[in-house]
Amino acid sequence: MSTQPRQFAAFSRLLHWMMAAMVLTMLCIGVAMVVSLGNYHVLVSIHRPLGIAILILVVVRFVNRRLNPPPPFPASMSRAERLAATASELAMYGLMLVLPLVGWGMLSAARYPIVLHGSLHLPFILPHSATLYAVLRKTHTILAYLFFLTFMGHFGAVLFHTLIVRDGLLKRMAPWNIGH
Amino acid sequence: MSTYREALGESERPRLGIASTLARFALIGVALAAVAGAFAYFGGWLTPNALTPARLTDAFEHVGGVHAGFRRNHAKGVGVSGFFESNGNGVRFSEAVVFRPGRVPVIGRFSLSGGQPYVADAPDEVRGLGLQFSLPDGEVWRTAMVNLPVFPFRTPEAFYEQLVASKPDPKTGKPDPAGMKALLERHPETVQAMTVIKSQPVSSGFDNTTFHGLNAFRFINSAGDSIPVRWLVTPMQPFEAASAASGPRDKNYLFEALIAQIQRQPARWHLILVIGQPSDPTHDATIAWPAERERVDVGTLTLDRVESEETSAATDINFDPLVLPAGIAPSDDPLLSARSAVYAQSFTRREGQAKPPSAITPADVRRGN
Numbered sequence: 001m002s003t004q005p006r007q008f009a010a011f012s013r014l015l016h017w018m019m020a021a022m023v024l025t026m027l028c029i030g031v032a033m034v035v036s037l038g039n040y041h042v043l044v045s046i047h048r049p050l051g052i053a054i055l056i057l058v059v060v061r062f063v064n065r066r067l068n069p070p071p072p073f074p075a076s077m078s079r080a081e082r083l084a085a086t087a088s089e090l091a092m093y094g095l096m097l098v099l100p101l102v103g104w105g106m107l108s109a110a111r112y113p114i115v116l117h118g119s120l121h122l123p124f125i126l127p128h129s130a131t132l133y134a135v136l137r138k139t140h141t142i143l144a145y146l147f148f149l150t151f152m153g154h155f156g157a158v159l160f161h162t163l164i165v166r167d168g169l170l171k172r173m174a175p176w177n178i179g180h
Numbered sequence: 181m182s183t184y185r186e187a188l189g190e191s192e193r194p195r196l197g198i199a200s201t202l203a204r205f206a207l208i209g210v211a212l213a214a215v216a217g218a219f220a221y222f223g224g225w226l227t228p229n230a231l232t233p234a235r236l237t238d239a240f241e242h243v244g245g246v247h248a249g250f251r252r253n254h255a256k257g258v259g260v261s262g263f264f265e266s267n268g269n270g271v272r273f274s275e276a277v278v279f280r281p282g283r284v285p286v287i288g289r290f291s292l293s294g295g296q297p298y299v300a301d302a303p304d305e306v307r308g309l310g311l312q313f314s315l316p317d318g319e320v321w322r323t324a325m326v327n328l329p330v331f332p333f334r335t336p337e338a339f340y341e342q343l344v345a346s347k348p349d350p351k352t353g354k355p356d357p358a359g360m361k362a363l364l365e366r367h368p369e370t371v372q373a374m375t376v377i378k379s380q381p382v383s384s385g386f387d388n389t390t391f392h393g394l395n396a397f398r399f400i401n402s403a404g405d406s407i408p409v410r411w412l413v414t415p416m417q418p419f420e421a422a423s424a425a426s427g428p429r430d431k432n433y434l435f436e437a438l439i440a441q442i443q444r445q446p447a448r449w450h451l452i453l454v455i456g457q458p459s460d461p462t463h464d465a466t467i468a469w470p471a472e473r474e475r476v477d478v479g480t481l482t483l484d485r486v487e488s489e490e491t492s493a494a495t496d497i498n499f500d501p502l503v504l505p506a507g508i509a510p511s512d513d514p515l516l517s518a519r520s521a522v523y524a525q526s527f528t529r530r531e532g533q534a535k536p537p538s539a540i541t542p543a544d545v546r547r548g549n
Contacts, residue, residue, distance in 0.1 A: 027219065028218070029222075032222040035233070037231060037232065038336075040233070044520075112500075113319065118506040121318060130532075133531050137531075137532075152215065155211070159208040159211055159212075163204040163208060164204055164208075166193050
């Protein structure tokens with residue numbers, strides 16, 4: 001008899017924690033660099049390649065999610081809770097895809113070179129346009145704050161389940177194997 | 181044991197007491213507040229008095245006024261284009277493709293400093309030249325140069341102080357002399373730099389002006405050797421001192437002369453590298469390097485086309501001095517990162533705004549010849 005797995009697949013968990021660290025770093029670098037004079041250049045030089053790394057990894061993650069479907073939600077979660085959890089998950093997946101693309105697009109529209117390392121750089125994906133840049137630059141900021149808020153909701157909900165409901169929700173994503 | 185209990189379902193868990201529940205909610209609150217607090221710290225919300233790119237750009241707007249769609253500094257300008265022909269002499273200092281023998285396209289912009297896009301041309305106004313070299317491998321090199329041999333301020337903070345102090349008093353139309361005096365007392369390096377700047381005669385026009393890259397950079401060659409370098413462009417057009425006569429001059433006489441000159445004959449400059457010694461300061465743009473430092477002519481810049489900002493591709497380019505190709509890297513000069521940050525801020529503010537016609541219109545450029 002095959003039982004449903006209680007945990008995400010090991011590779012899914014690896015992607016989750018790795019990208020959680022990358023995304024949080026990105027959001028902090030993002031808000032820090034726009035107010036920094038002395039560290040602006042160093043932070044921007046990390047922000048751009050890190051954003052592209054997230055873009056690549058989120059595509060890997062989409063594929064992985066098809067190959068390794070998530071385990072069921074704990075029985076303690078109501079329909080509304082499941083809906084909210086799924087919606088926030090979708091929002092974060094979407095933002096991990098769209099934020100780097102908007103960043104790439106806005107740099108393209110402004111004709112800022114998108115240097116990854118040394119002479120390695122990305123092609124422009126949009127025409128040189130002040131208007132496009134202005135719109136995308138604002139969009140980039142708004143989506144980033146939205147991402148931070150969604151993350152806070154996600155973090156708060158997991159803490160709530162772990163400390164108050166105590167339904168073992170976090171164990172689904174624990175970095176170690178919990179067995180069956 | 182615990183695994184077994186979980187398998188039975190969560191209803192088996194002992195109920196939490198009120199105190200325990202409250203403590204756990206408090207813990208959640210603390211955790212969320214800690215994350216939000218860290219985010220706020222990084223975003224500068226906890227240090228509202230720190231000097232930021234936005235505050236520095238505000239200072240430009242405070243002094244020069246807000247002119248929608250225009251650069252917050254060096255607001256008045258024209259676009260130019262042409263090419264750079266490298267002679268290969270730069271290859272031994274930098275692996276940047278731009279220094280290999282050959283020709284790369286260049287676009288650029290001549291400007292006058294200050295935030296006022298319609299200011300009258302004056303010989304003493306600081307002149308700027310922004311350049312973008314488009315390398316064959318898709319890399320770009322941008323530099324924003326001025327006609328000062330050294331920069332009067334060592335740090336962004338000192339520059340900010342000067343900006344605020346330079347705001348004309350509405351009563352006298354001039355900056356408060358006491359404020360300027362206090363500034364110079366606090367910054368002896370500025371006094372010293374001003375002496376160097378004043379010892380250089382100002383030329384009659386843009387075309388016979390020497391422009392300096394100001395900050396030091398690091399050049400890295402294919403062997404991996406890294407050396408400090410400064411650069412400048414020296415005009416092939418003969419020097420002529422700016423006339424001291426204060427007769428009636430056209431409001432745009434400097435730009436009009438440049439347009440006429442380029443339309444008559446392309447204007448040309450030598451690109452000169454000044455090769456620093458390890459002992460030369462790279463973190464301080466107020467100090468000139470010793471005059472005996474090796475100077476290497478690495479090629480010729482030719483500007484053969486001039487355009488109004490209305491049609492020039494240079495208008496929507498940020499001449500960020502840290503857009504560099506592989507082979508050129510920033511030095512430890514704190515002004516470099518600050519310039520990059522403030523240019524980006526100014527760029528973002530102006531790109532979203534409808535821009536009224538520039539002082540030099542397409543008709544002015546057509547009339548030039």
